[in-house]
Amino acid sequence: MSERPLSFLDRPNSYIGRSVPRPNARRLLQGRGTYVDDIRLPRLLHAVFLRSPYAHARIAGIDTAAASRLPGVVRVVTAADLAGLYTPWVGTLSHLKGLKSAPQHPLAQGRACWQGEPVAAVVAESRAQAEDAAAQIAVEWQELAPLASAEAALASGAPAIHAALGDNLAFARAVDTGAVDDAFARADAVVAETFTFARHTGVCLEPRSILAEFDRSERRLTLHCSSQVPHMMKEIAARHFALAETDVRVICRDVGGSYGIKIHVYPDEMATIALALLLGRPVKFVADRLESFVSDIHAREHRVAARMAVSKSGEILAIDIDDLTGIGPYSTYPRTSAIEGNQVVNLTGSWYRCANYRARLRVAFQTKPPMSQYRAVGHPIACAVTEGLVDLAARAIAMDPAELRRRNLIADDAYPCTSPAGLIFEKLSHQRALARMLELMDYAGLRREQAALRARGIHRGIGLASFVEITNPGPAFYGVGGAPISAQDGCTLRLEPGGAVTCAISITEQGQGTETMVAQIVASVLGVALERVRVVTGDTERTPYGGGTWASRGAGIGGEAALQAAKALRANILDLAGAMLQAAPADLDIAQGWIVDAVSGARRIGLDEVGRAGYFRGDTLPPGIQPELVATRHHQPRDYPFAFTNGVQASWLELDIETGFVRLLKHWVVEDCGRVVSPLLVDEQIRGGVVQGLGGALFEECLYDGEGQLLNGTLADYLVPMAGEMPDIEVAHVMTPLAGTELGAKGAGEAGTAGAPAAVMNAINDALAPFGATVAEQPFTPARILRALGRT
Amino acid sequence: MSETVEIRLTVNGEAVTRRVAARQNLVDFLREDLGLTGTRAGCEHGVCGACTLRVDGAIVRGCLLFAAQLDGARVETIEGLSDSGExxxxxxxxxxxxxxxxxxxxxxxxxxxxxxxxxxxxxxxxxxxxxxxxxxxxxxxxxxxxxxxxxxxxxxxxxxxx
Structure with a gap:
């Protein structure tokens, strides 16, 4: 029986591929979750920040005397008061050649470079008292010229925001496969468009929050964070506050939304840590909504001039793009603000066979809040540019856009292959996904319906968008560039005496279902009921070391670690059970919490009996047996730098040509994320991601005036998608398991956001087609649509 | 700023008497004074709905009410509605x-x-x-x-x- 496979995937009681409710959702449903602001500690103090009201201004003086005298105020600090407590940080990575940035500090050093930069902090016994005091701080400002737009920042003669850096070009990159101009010269049609993507931001309903506790007697720092990356935060705190790495503990309990907002190092959070060190008392900072808008990282802000060459027969011959992006005054630490633009260069056009590719990227400093990684980093831009060009090309040669895609998408049997910018694709399924989509949405039927309605003056549009999505990144993303960001994750499993299993894993939960997905894998491999597995996440002292949650890596990396740990624990359990039963371990199995005969399935002893013998009754075991009822395994992607997923999205919408309003009628996604561990959780990741993409496409925009002042920095003014305007979203899967892991899972968290804006843009332009109008400026507001129609 | 008001109200069926700052909103009162953290502030502008709860049977935004307005009121939060099974x-x-x-x-x-x-x-x-x-x-x-x-x-x- 030694050949019997460890068939966790096809065991009769496997949880893999089954939808189960999340056990940890119960507390959230009763309002009993614990977010950082819910934590109360003895002698807790509250920090509030005074922020720059100007985009660019010198601080000639700060008078904190009046503020310091107010009741409840414990300390008011400015930059000078924190000097020596920390070392500053610079957001560069060595593998992004030429990327430069300036040192950042918790509080502005004599000059503020964006509206919202923290300038002074008040610590008081209550938040209200701290706010009262912050209002009494008098700052003598000397306004400096703002450089709000990326164009202005790179204009010749523009003053450098950081004089030491020489100019405002943070990073540049170019790709040229050669022969691009030749391809354009021999094309039957060339289409061109300038696509713009507004700044928007994450709007996590739970704002950024941190509670720092410092025990002076042991020099131990404990951080309660709303974070996706506890181990990274531990490393950062140890490095920049000169603490032993074993003296920093980061605990992340419930996290109220993150989407990439909570993976960065923020000055106000570093200041809160410094204040806890300074005062020796716990200090809490919870951003309010107004300061979230000017201090959370912003996303996007790209202007991409793009061209595509195509032949009459529908062959895409060449793509040429030029991306300019503005990242604020600093490259964000430690992931930098150059990754998004880099992704745009890497990804654009990469799902098509087109070999001729040229791209230019310029990343500019400007006096706006820092811009950095947010859900689907770079993908929505690359996808909208590529798919927008494909639809323009289809129109130029009078070919159906689905057909043009079918002729150019990489064939499903062409893998592995390498894109013009150097991405390696292991195995994707664009053709199958497109075929599945056309069937799912009844593409032909919708086209007929659209034509019939057009005849009645009802303008509906169909938009398609194929895409790839980077998931499961290896060290090539960050680690190779020197960032303390782990690409591997670990899982430790312990059999409890009563037969239950405790699982500690380094990936984290922000509601996507991480703990449930892990429990499904562990329960399936071990042969125990799901409710017998308790998963622990979000604590650097209680879990193995690992990267946390970002870049759609939880299931693919953490899930594989859990699978391997469960196999190892299973083997240990069977070794002990074999000794107890005088049977060969290979002749035994575990099913439904019992040690069973592998062939007949007959129950021999319960797992509780194994646990009891292992922990309490070693005296009953044969000599030489040392029970080992804990196992740890790690997983780190090695075969490929990234595991790509692929998919296609479609949008069906109605355009009111009188008002410019878009009504979303239906949205479809066909996604190939490899093996689906938990269909319910995967589909909800896709749906949530789609709606975040739709937000960027239709509503969300941080509106700035020429002075660098945010004009819509409240939730009453900044629009996010609401239930009433969102469509039902149908999700289907093609499954191409990832090679090189037993689980075969790739990521699913960002694909929805990657493709949704492109699908909606193409649908709007499809509806606009009879009027010869197009839009390419996100978000596609009614005003912009009316402008395209010539109605304003 | 330091003016206080005494209020008597019912929260999740329990009688509560507290002296509150006149400027304190209902969400902060529930969270900070009563430890009922299930009601959460998302925007403090009455827009996002995260702080929705019931006062005298009607749903309201907790961030738009002052605790001082609630003398004599009957407040129900997620904790109470969960425990009652409603x-x-x-x-x-x-x-x-x-x-x-x-x-x-x-x-x-x-x-x-x-x-x-x-x-x-x-x-x-x-x-x-x-x-x-x-x-x-x-x-x-x-x-x-x-x-x-x-x-x-x-x-x-x-x-x-x-």
């Missing part, structure tokens, strides 16, 4: 359908949905979407929430899925 059907439907992710909006979403269900019948998906439009969710994309509310309405109406 919204158990909705909670079960949300759990089954995974109609929540991070959970920050969930209490407000449930209390708003309960108001819709209290009107009786099985609302259409469009009616559900419309009614929930004052409660923001950044995680789910709303589809699952609409499914769950629809399922709970059917359960309450005594019939299962169509």
């Amino acid at each position: 919204i158990a059907v909705l909670q079960a439907a949300f759990h089954e359908r995974n109609a929540l992710q991070c959970g920050f909006c969930t209490a407000g979403m449930l209390i708003t949905a309960a108001e819709l269900l209290a009107r009786g019948g099985v609302p259409s998906r469009a009616e559900i979407r419309d009614f929930l439009s004052g409660n923001y969710c950044r995680c789910t994309g709303y589809h699952a929430i609409v499914d769950a509310v629809e399922a709970a309405a059917r359960t309450r109406a005594g019939n299962g899925p169509p």
